Amino acid sequence: MTGETIATPAAWTARAHVHGGTRSSPPNVLDDADGFAAVFGAHFGEIHTYVAQRLGPDHAEDVVAETFLTAFRKRARYDPARANVRAWLYGIATNLIGKHRRLEARTLRALGRCAPDPEYPGHEDSVARRVSAQSLRPELAAALAELDRRDRDVLLLVALAGLSHDEIATALGIPYGTVGSRLNRARKKLRALLGEIEVFVRG
Amino acid sequence: MDEMEHIKDLYGRPRPDPDAQARVWRRVMAARRRRRLSWLVLPAVATALAAAFVIHQSAPSGRSVLLAAAGTAASGHVPDGTYWHIKKVRDGSQVVGLWAARDGRAWTLEQGRITQVKGRSAFSMAGRDLTFQQIESLPTDPDALRERVAGMLPSKGLLADALSGLLWTKPSPPAVRAAAYRALADLPEVRYLGERDRGEAFSYALPDGTQRTLVIDPATSQVLSRTDDGPSPGTERVIEAGWTDRGPR
Numbered sequence: 156m157t158g159e160t161i162a163t164p165a166a167w168t169a170r171a172h173v174h175g176g177t178r179s180s181p182p183n184v185l186d187d188a189d190g191f192a193a194v195f196g197a198h199f200g201e202i203h204t205y206v207a208q209r210l211g212p213d214h215a216e217d218v219v220a221e222t223f224l225t226a227f228r229k230r231a232r233y234d235p236a237r238a239n240v241r242a243w244l245y246g247i248a249t250n251l252i253g254k255h256r257r258l259e260a261r262t263l264r265a266l267g268r269c270a271p272d273p274e275y276p277g278h279e280d281s282v283a284r285r286v287s288a289q290s291l292r293p294e295l296a297a298a299l300a301e302l303d304r305r306d307r308d309v310l311l312l313v314a315l316a317g318l319s320h321d322e323i324a325t326a327l328g329i330p331y332g333t334v335g336s337r338l339n340r341a342r343k344k345l346r347a348l349l350g351e352i353e354v355f356v357r358g
Numbered sequence: 359m360d361e362m363e364h365i366k367d368l369y370g371r372p373r374p375d376p377d378a379q380a381r382v383w384r385r386v387m388a389a390r391r392r393r394r395l396s397w398l399v400l401p402a403v404a405t406a407l408a409a410a411f412v413i414h415q416s417a418p419s420g421r422s423v424l425l426a427a428a429g430t431a432a433s434g435h436v437p438d439g440t441y442w443h444i445k446k447v448r449d450g451s452q453v454v455g456l457w458a459a460r461d462g463r464a465w466t467l468e469q470g471r472i473t474q475v476k477g478r479s480a481f482s483m484a485g486r487d488l489t490f491q492q493i494e495s496l497p498t499d500p501d502a503l504r505e506r507v508a509g510m511l512p513s514k515g516l517l518a519d520a521l522s523g524l525l526w527t528k529p530s531p532p533a534v535r536a537a538a539y540r541a542l543a544d545l546p547e548v549r550y551l552g553e554r555d556r557g558e559a560f561s562y563a564l565p566d567g568t569q570r571t572l573v574i575d576p577a578t579s580q581v582l583s584r585t586d587d588g589p590s591p592g593t594e595r596v597i598e599a600g601w602t603d604r605g606p607r
Binding site: 227295 | 361362365371378385425428429576
């Protein structure tokens with residue numbers, strides 16, 4: 156077998172971008188198969204974590220594979236000037252998660268029942284907080300499940316993915332102002348619920 | 359503790375198991391190949407056009423395989439053991455191994471005997487000794503790495519081999535391994551042979567005419583085997599590689 160020569164000048168652009176190279180108009184990192192592979196390597200871990208958080212670890216791989224496949228197929232529609240790849244992938248994953256509403260509800264019920272992940276760092280500062288956080292799990296999970304799906308998407312893209320309003324607007328294809336209003340609505344509902352219970356726990 | 363913290367606490371951070379990335383990558387690749395095949399049922403002329411187009415668009419290239427491996431390598435394990443260790447089966451029968459501690463001590467396993475390495479470093483590049491510290495301070499930018507390595511070599515014909523050596527025969531940090539994969543992706547002398555032995559095969563020539571083939575697993579970034587064809591044929595298959603607290607035994 157003679158094989159194919161693998162060096163091609165085209166991929167320099169993709170590489171420069173993945174490495175954070177600065178340029179006035181960013182190239183589409185998904186333009187070629189190589190850029191796609193690099194994007195997969197760079198973002199698989201966090202996209203998997205996000206999907207596993209929302210749909211549970213057992214079903215995460217299906218949805219993550221579909222996310223990257225969708226990204227590849229729709230790469231012509233990706234506009235690097237408007238969104239970074241990371242936010243765009245979160246958007247695709249979020250839309251796919253939306254097709255599994257019953258699974259998400261089931262996952263939330265399970266999260267409400269089980270103890271918090273001991274691997275998750277932080278928040279050891281106060282036993283009282285720990286206690287209240289523990290006791291709130293079922294209510295918090297139920298409240299999240301009751302939110303409108305679109306409000307929950309925005310809330311979780313902030314809380315779990317740490318995306319900015321700007322990134323969420325482009326990732327979900329909604330106006331900037333809508334991100335704020337959905338987030339406010341979701342936070343208000345949760346805060347009302349959590350406020351009540353924390354008063355009770357500390358009382 | 360605001361509601362965002364409560365939410366993070368509730369969800370935790372489930373981590374993918376170590377093989378998940380490899381499995382998902384294979385699925386994505388397989389789905390892309392299936393898509394390519396589905397084009398081939400078109401009528402003859404359209405098929406030729408479509409196949410040319412789609413293969414150009416989505417067939418995994420050697421470069422994409424190496425860059426995927428680079429992506430995985432970059433997020434690889436930082437050193438977390440006392441010894442850097444590799445164990446290989448040479449020519450299908452002989453087990454050879456190496457344990458190297460950061461303080462310079464090293465032991466080899468050959469013909470069932472463990473021997474401490476004396477009077478030289480456990481690592482070399484084109485016959486030149488390399489210390490742990492030299493390997494760890496190699497550039498993490500692919501261009502800079504290629505320049506540095508090229509400067510250490512007596513002949514340019516050894517560049518591909520020296521760079522690939524950083525992937526598996528030396529305790530290179532994750533960022534250096536990633537840079538080595540990326541630098542290799544740019545070398546015209548490195549050829550992609552396609553899937554082989556549950557990995558992806560690449561080959562290049564050595565100055566003496568030997569054709570060296572490495573099989574890598576892009577999903578773990580590990581080198582799985584080396585095969586030499588030519589004046590002195592031989593194979594090495596990696597059975598263990600990485601950091602460990604278990605010393606020579």
